[in-house]
Amino acid sequence: MNIRYLSDYTIPRPSLDQGTEEQRKSVQAIIEDVRHNGDQAVKNYTAKFDGADLSSLKVEDDEMDEAVLKMDEKTWSVLNEAAANITAFHERQTQQSWMTTQENGTILGQKVTPLDAVGIYVPGGTAAYPSSVLMNAIPAQVAGVKRVVMVTPPGPDGKVPAGVLAAARLAGVREIYKIGGAQAIAALAFGTETIERVDKITGPGNIFVALAKREVFGIVDIDMIAGPSDITVLADHTAHAREVAADLLSQAEHGELSQANLVTTSPELAEAVAHEVHQQLKTLPRKEIAETAINKQSVIYVAQSLEEAVQAVNQIAPEHLEIQLENAMEAVGKIRHAGAIFVGRYSSEPIGDYFAGPNHTLPTSGTARFSSPLSVEDFVKKSSIISYSEAAFIENAEKVAHFARLEGLEAHARAVEARFSDKRR
Template sequence: MRIQKLKDQKITRQSLDNGTEEQRKAVQEIIERVRQEGDAAVRHYTRLFDKTELQSLAVTEDEVDEALRELDEDILAVLQEAANNIRSFHERQVQQSWMTTHENGTILGQKVTPLDAAGIYVPGGTAAYPSSVLMNAIPAQVAGVGRIVMVTPPGEDGKVPAGVLAAARLSGVREIYKIGGAQAVAALAYGTETIQPVDKITGPGNIYVALAKREVFGIVDIDMIAGPSDVTVLADETAVPREVAADLLSQAEHGELSQANLVTTSKELAEAVQKEVELQLAELPRQEMARVAIEEHSAIYIADSLDEAVEAVNEIAPEHLEIQTANSMELVGQIRHAGAIFVGRYSSEPIGDYFAGPNHTLPTSGTARFSSPLLVDDFVKKSSIIFYSEAAFQENADKVARFARLEGLEAHARAVEARYNVKKY
């Protein structure tokens, strides 16, 4: 993990992976085939990519019951407590419809309506992600979405990991399908004989899932195009090297394209963390993947001052930001761009991944400059309400007509004047 002076090095952030031309064409072909052939195409791609022949695309209640029996009661209790924390946090985000009345009789307002149906994608492959179930399903449920559909790739045995199914049960998801990849995204967007289409698709996945979500955007809404995971630790000399190194590696193990940065005012800390990363890396089960991320996409930056360090963090706009300084909370107000901010020594990033309550579906690749974590708001839509009384109309109609003519839209002006006898046409 290289060390460099901030003033001598341009800050780099991970960019979104737009895929190769070959990958984009493959995704387009998969989507079109699912549109045309429905379940048959989904089964074909499941055989091809997941190496399993499914008797049924749907997960049965018996399979979920079996998964619950497989899991230790202690881990079920942990999942339940995490679900409670996530639900409690997201319930604070709920917005109500509202109206306001003016003296002239005008009523203006906003109507908040849950989406009819949301599809949540839960990745599989190299690991199982019960946390993704909780983080995507619970905000949708809190929002009042009428139908929540989960898709997740099966193993070669045709089964979904027990932890994933248990999390689905705890978060109230009843409609679950054993499909993954671009074919699952296409099925959610366009529907098949078995799967009814949804209005929005959320959740992370590999490059094929990301490209598929991009392709179907407009047919359905999506949460975001998720890039590689990243973390930045902002630290001074009070930070503990062993802990900082462990936090950096917690993101590096996500994949070879992950990014783990340290921005510090302490040369001593930088050197100690560099050594600790090497020591801990050698003992990681996923060390091969994490090593590529550390050596090719990560860095330690030494700043001359805390102000310079903070500006570097804002330039990176990290998905996850940890602040490990003497007065961590005092720096929060200076952070303009970060998906989630973990304040203080004991707020290690995995606390947010699994348990604290805020959503772990976060903007990646510097997109925290303009976007937010997954919210309850992502599962509702808002309609404006406009009521004009006759008095309000008479007061303002001529102004509206003149504004319309400013834009050269005569029919707009006449639509107002049809109700208002100021001008004959």
Template sequence: MKIERVTGRLSLRRTIETGTEEQRRAVQNIIHDVRTHGDTALKMYTEKFDQVTLDSLLVSESEIEAAYKEISAEMLAILREAAANIRDYHERQKRESWMTTKEDGTILGQKITPLDAVGLYVPGGTAAYPSSVLMNVIPAQVAGVKRIVIVSPPNKQGTLPAGVLVAAHELGVKEIYKVGGAQAIAALAYGTETIQPVDKIFGPGNIYVALAKREVFGQVAIDMIAGPSEIVVLADETAKANEIAADLLSQAEHDERASSILVTPSMKLAIEVANEVQKQLETLPRKAIAAASIAQYGAIYVTDTLEEAIAVVNELAPEHLEIMASEPMHLLGQIRHAGAIFLGRFSSEPVGDYFAGPNHVLPTNGTARFSSGLSVDEFVKKSSIILYSEQALQEHGAKIAAFARLEGLEAHARAVEERFK
């Protein structure tokens, strides 16, 4: 890993991918085809991109049963325990509708209503992601969403990974479709003969999925445009190089574009971590992916002081931040920008990815400066409640009419004054 002394602002600034013009046109054509030809287009693109011909898009009961036979009893118990932890955490995020009554009889409030239907995109490709199922479905269920749809690209055998199917079935999801890519996003947004449209789409994917989500935004809501995974480790001289290296590589193996960064005031630790990363890379099954990630987007920034290191972290605004220092809790208050914060050497990032309970769907590309991780709030909408009393309107009507006339909206003013004639 390259080591860089930091004396001012960082030169590193990751940009959100917008795709090429050719990619955008391809996505627009796919969406048009799905809107026009429905299931026929979905099956055609599945055959083209996934090299499999499907008779049915909907996952069958027999496929679910086969998936359970692939999962050990031990793994099933772990999955269930993780789901319970995630549900417990998200139950604490629930909002309640509320109303308040003023002395003049006015009633004001807020009504919390779950979305009617949401769609979850589960990526395929080089890995299977049952954890994505848990992290997206559970907060939707806690929020009270009644219809949850999962879409995911099938493998060459025309099935989905066993872990994904078991996780979905454990949570009671009935609609699981074997379709991926931009065509799946189009189906969720506009509907086909088989897949009814949803109100909001969640989940990461490749550049074509990201571009499709951009295209359909407005027809439906979307969660975010997810970028490659990121980890930043903030460490002092007390941290252990082998543990930091392992955590950096845990993100590097996700994707060749993933970003793994150490920020420390200790040059000794920086050198040890750089050496340890190269050593641990040699035995990784996904060595090629992790090595490319480290070469392109890995870095070690060395500052003069711990305070300067914290400033670098806040500038990076990482998706995942680990604080591996002698007193990590003492530093927490100084962190302003991070999607999730892991405190101490026993809070390795995968603890949050799979088991602890907080959501692992987090802001990337520095967007932790202004956004948060996935929560129950993303699956509800909030309606204001206003019941103005006659007394209140008598008292404030003239002020409201005056405000309306300030904006040149005479009809607004008259709508209030009409009550007093």
């Protein structure tokens, strides 16, 4: 890994991958094809990109039953416990509708309503992700969404990995389609003969999925534009190099564009972690992917002080931040930009990926500067409630009319005065 001293180096501001012009045009063409040709277009792209020739897009109940039966007892137990932890955490995020009454009789409030239908995208490709099913479906269920639809690319055999289907059964998802890529996003946004359109799409994917979500935003809502996964470890001399290196590689193995950064006040730790990463890469099954991410995307930053290190972390705005300091919890208040914060030696990032309960769908590419992890709030909408009493109306009508004329909107003013003048007769 490259080691850089912050005193001599400026950290570049991360940015989302906008894709190439060729990729954007390809995604736009796929979306238009699916929009106009529905199921047949989706099947054509599934055959082209996934190598699966499907007669039916839908996962049937017997396929889900088979997936559950394939689960060994330990795996099923772990999935159940993870689901319980995720549910318990997200239940604390629920919001209630509320109203308040003022002395003049005015009633103001907010109505919280679950979305009618959401689509969750579960990536396929180089790995299967049951955790993504739980992290997207459970908060939607907790929010009270009536219809949760899952899409995920099939293998060449036309099947979805058993772990993904078992997690879906556990999370209460019953409507699942064997489609992925931009064509799946288009099907969710516009609907096909088989798939009824949804109101929001969540879940990460590759660059084509990200670009497709960008294209359909406005037709439907989306959670975020997800970029490559990243981790930053903030550490001092008390951290253990072997553990830090292992945590960095846990994200580097996601993909060649993943970032795994260390920010440390200890030059000795920097050297030791660089050595450990090199050693651990030798036996990693996804070595080629992780090695590319480490060599091309990742950096070890050495800071002269903890204050300089924290400033660097906030500039990176990592998706995952591990704090491995002598007084780790004391540093939490100084962190302004991070998707998820893992505090202390035993809070390894995979604990949050799979089991602890907080959501692992996090802002990437520095977008933690302004956005948050996926939550129950992503699956509800809010309506304001305004009920003015006659007394409140008489008290404020002239002020409202004055404000409207300040903006040159005479009809607004007259709409108020139509009632106000009647009250003064």
